[in-house]
Amino acid sequence: MAGIEGQLWALLALFGIAAAVGVLAAQHARIQYTIGLVVTGLLVSAVGPPVPDPITSEFILLVLLPALIFRDAVTIDAGALRANLAPILLLAVVGFCCSIALVAVAGRSLFGFSLVVAVLFGTILMPTDPVSVVAIFETLDVPDRLAVLVEGESLLNDGVAIVVYSTVLGVVEAGPSSADSAPFQGSLELALDLGSGIVVAFVGGVVVGAAAGYLAAAVVAFADDRLTAVIVSVLTAYGVYLLLHQFGASGVIGTLAAGLVLGLEDGHADIAPEIHFSIGFAWDIAAVLANTIVFVSIGLITPVDLLATYAPGIAVAVVLALLARALVVYPLLELHARWGTQPISRPFQHVLTWSGIHASVSVALVLDAREQLPAALGDEFTALLFGVAAFTLVVNGTTMPRLVSWLDLGRDDPRRRLYDALAGRLHGVDAALETADALFADDEIPESMYADITAAYRAERATLVDAIERLLREYPALRDHERRRSERRILLAEHEAIKRAIQRGEIRGDVGERLLADVERDLDRVVTDERSARRPAPPATPPDWQELLDAASVDLDLGNEVVDPDRNPPESDSEDSADGSP
Secondary structure, X not given: OHHHHHHHHHHHHXXXXXXXXXXXXXXXXXXXXXXXXXXXXXXXXXXXXXXXXXXXXXXXXXXXXXXXXXXXHHHOOHHHHHHOHHHHXXXXXXXXXXXXXXXXXXXXXXXXXXXXXXXXXXXXXXXXXXXXXXXXXXXHOOOHHHHHHHHHHHHHHHHHHHHHHHHHHHHHHHOXXXXXXXXXXXXXXXXXXXXXXHHHHHHHHHHHXXXXXXXXXXXXHHHOOHHHHHHHHHHHHHHHHHHHHHOOOOHHHHHHHHHHHHOOOOOOOOOOHHHHXXXXXXXXXXXXXXXXXXXXXXXXXXXXXXXHHOHHHHHHHHHHHHHHHHHHXXXXXXXXXXXXXXXXXXXXXXXXXXXXXXXXXXXXXXXXXXXXXXXXXXHHHHHHXXXXXXXXXXXXXHHHHHHHHHOOOOOOOHHHHHHHHHHHHHHHHHHHHHHHHHHHHOOOXXXXXXXXXXXXXXXXXXXXXXXXXXXXXXXXXXXXXXXXXXXXXXXXXXXXXXXXXXXXXXXXXXXXXXXXXXXXXXXXXXXXXXXXOOOOOOOOOOOHHHXXXXXXXXXXXXXXXXXXXXXXXXXXXXXXXXXXXX
């Protein structure tokens, strides 16, 4: 009982620190909450009385990390993640492995590590943490694609890191008792072990996670109860993570896949909007608590005395981490620009490079590794990695707003915020009307009550639609921006529809590939440079279907009128346009 009581007091102390930081952050906008937690923890650790470690590696990896991963999975834009999966995988898998290699090669000469220990050092050092950066992005209102790239890479990156760490640590433990002299068993053998481990972890994680996500969605839809939905989501998140962790697959990837599937609102029409909202809200609270515990604890358990002892080595490790990140991000994204369909602009590359904050996963892994390594090597690992974590959290985190502002990527525009508020409220009103219609159709509310409720919502909807239309008319730049966003979403949906038609055999493969190429060409026009304010130009060449139609000499009387994209569409007599939707 005393042990549990002590842990409760430790948690209360953590939340007390967090509450104080939260009050300061609310009063001073320049204080970032997560970074304030770390700095406060460091100050308490440096000048306060000794504090017992409030957190362990198992607690981070088995309790806090699943909550953070699942929350991001159920709230992230799955369509945007899917559209940017190629560069995300390139950075999270290929880039992470390349950065480990760079750190390992440099670590041998700079720190005198054996090759296997140097690889272990790189594996622990290079995982990135999206929490601080994404929180900053939300305040700066950066482009959606940039936020998805940073968050998606970090989520997959963490999964790869844990798999690689387990494999490399097994090699270290297989050697002599002194890890400094652990024999290298052949670079090819180690590379094959790592490659097979990553493949098995990814495949197993995706299959098990997706299956669990679909099963959870079916249970949630059948129960149709908000409390049950939250409980099922908790069972899914931790059940998948622990099961895959037990059998050597990636619990991170599995939890991510399960969350993505369960969070697909468009894919589960039988789950009511309020159910999705309850799940997201519950996991938002869980993520806030988890982040609070992680970041205060990082500050509290940072070994200040070791940081002073290993200060020169920490400086070298910081430079090494930053250089390895840059030497991976820029070349890989340039390669993607040559072969991919949606190149990533140079300003985005700068932010992706600087967003390499190494915190929660790195701290959890080094806490675990410290118990497996000789005391001297464990102290060196702890000092170097905690030093890098503290530096990147404080320096990269606090300078990120200036970098985003300097690159002109922020969208802190009152008109944009007003549009987002109006559009968000319109979505809410539409969901309310849809729910009211369903309740009335099922005879769950009387007609008089239904009329009263919907009358107010319909009046508000008309006001919102009118306000949005007037705002777009008065500010052409805002209208052009929203047009590009809408066109991109429509093109992505068109791309997916053609792919599904090919898979079902409704379209011949060669014809389908040409149709996909047309859509990808249009996507290139829209998303080549996210910073550009230019209106997307019309296609330079006609689409493939138009060429086929011309070659067939079939007169379908399609007309040759050139439509001005700025002009409102002609009035339609069809009933489809009678609802007044924008």
